[in-house]
Amino acid sequence: MTKRVIVTGGSGLAGKWVVEDLVAHGYEVLNVDRVPMAKGTARTLLTDLTDAGQVFNALASSVKLREFDEDIEPKPIDAVVHFAAIPRIFTTTDNEVFRINVMGTYNVLDAASKLGIKKVILASSETTYGTVFAHRHRDPVYFPLDEDYPVDPMDSYATSKIINEVTAKAFHRRTGMDVYCFRIGNVLDPVDYEKFATWNKDPSLRKRITWSYIDGRDLATACRLGIEKDGLGFEVMNVAADDVSSDLPTAELIKRFYPNVPVKKSMGEFETILSNEKLKRLLGWKQAYKWREQVKK
Ligand SMILES: NC(=O)c1ccc[n+]([C@@H]2O[C@H](COP(=O)([O-])OP(=O)(O)OC[C@H]3O[C@@H](n4cnc5c(N)ncnc54)[C@H](O)[C@@H]3O)[C@@H](O)[C@H]2O)c1
Structure with missing residues (x-):
């Protein structure tokens, strides 16, 4: 059965890959964003996610692209990938970053849970993890950065993301819905x-981002695997x-730029400092786009 997915922020840098990948894999996709997609891979429903009324409407919409199709009645949505933020x-004031990210996410989780998604x-x-938008250099407590790390950022953006994780856990507790929070690298x-x-x-x-990266297409695969893997809570x-x-x-990067940070395990020659072990273990994700191969193209 075709699955219906709403992607928020599908007009953005990362979200466009999620929309493309899902459409390519046979999903019906609706993009919910305040601006249209550059490429019309899916229909965009112009929505301000900080307005709860609009979010409830959007998540109860028909995902159909063509208005002249035989059946355009809204059908239940199987999953939401929430990327809009x-x-x-630095691009807008700190309090706007916080308000938009926190309220947008609350509204999406609230509407999704009450609409039975x-x-x-x-x-x-x-x-x-607190290094990226810190006022000055900060040593993390340990490397590699894994999901057990005691996260403690100082900026409004990262703080908004932590609050969103807490909100997500609360909605999971309330309804049992699966909510997977992806701490995405660059x-x-x-x-x-x-x-x-x-x-x-x-x-x-790239010191502040601990040299992390993720190709948008590999990120999209992770999202699809997350949609396909039920029951993780x-x-x-x-x-x-x-x-x-x-x-x-x-080891050289750590020695040069973070010499005082304890390294908790032995790491491969070029192994990522932003650990992806859990993603691989829980979702079976594999990387397809490596920078060395892409640079040569
Ligand atoms: N780009 C990165 O390196 C990176 C790294 C880690 C996490 N993230 C997260 O991934 C997500 C996508 O990031 P991106 O780089 O594609 O950003 P982006 O700015 O390219 O895309 C974000 C989209 O969200 C939309 N949006 C913003 N506010 C909205 C609102 N109130 N209502 C509706 N739509 C709204 C924008 O119009 C835009 O299309 C974000 O949640 C971001 O915090 C990005």
């Missing part, structure tokens, strides 16, 4: 592979490539 500090995948972020488009020449020349450029999973986005080995 302000994805960083049983699966929500949320975009959380690697910034929750998302790359194919055009971004050109930047590796610069990034490799100066490895300090509430889970937080990092989503990152297997390797660091640097031509320096992981």
Whole structure:
């Protein structure tokens, strides 16, 4: 049976890959965003997610792309992938980042649970580990950064993401719905592979994000695997490539830029510092797009 999925933020950098991947795999998809998609891969329902009334309407909508189809009656939605957000500090005021991200996510979870939608995948972020938008250099408590880490950021963006994880857990507790929160690493488009020449020349450029990366297409696969895997309840999973986005080995990067951070396990030569073990274990995710292969293309 065709599954119906609503993707929020499908007009954005990361969300467009999720929409494309789901459509390519036979899902019926509705994009809910405040701006249209550049490519019309799915229908966009223009919605402001900070308005609860609009969110309840959107999540009860028909996902059909063509209004002249035989049957356009709204049908139950199987899953929501919630990516819409302000994805960083600096582009709008801190309080707007916080309000939009926190209220948008509350509204999506509230509407999904009250409309009987049983699966929500949320975009959380690697910034929750506290190094990315810290006022100055911060040493994490340990490496690799795994989901057991005591997250303690200082900025409004990462704080909004942690609150969203707490909200997600509360809705799971209330209704039993599956909510998987993806702490996503730095998302790359194919055009971004050109930047590796610069990034490799100066490895300090990606120090704050601990050299994490994830190709948007690999992130989309993780979302689809999450939709297809029922019954995990509430889970937080990092989503990152297997390797660091640097031509320096992981041990060298840590020695140069984070010499005082304890490393809890032995790590592979280029192993990611943003651990993706849980994602692989719970969802069977595998990386398809490695920067070394993409740069050569
Ligand atoms: N890009 C990254 O490297 C990265 C890393 C970690 C996590 N994330 C998270 O992934 C998600 C997607 O990020 P992105 O880089 O694609 O961001 P983006 O800005 O490219 O896309 C976000 C989309 O959300 C929409 N949006 C924002 N506010 C909205 C509102 N009130 N109502 C409806 N739509 C709204 C925007 O119009 C946009 O299309 C975000 O939740 C972000 O925090 C991104």
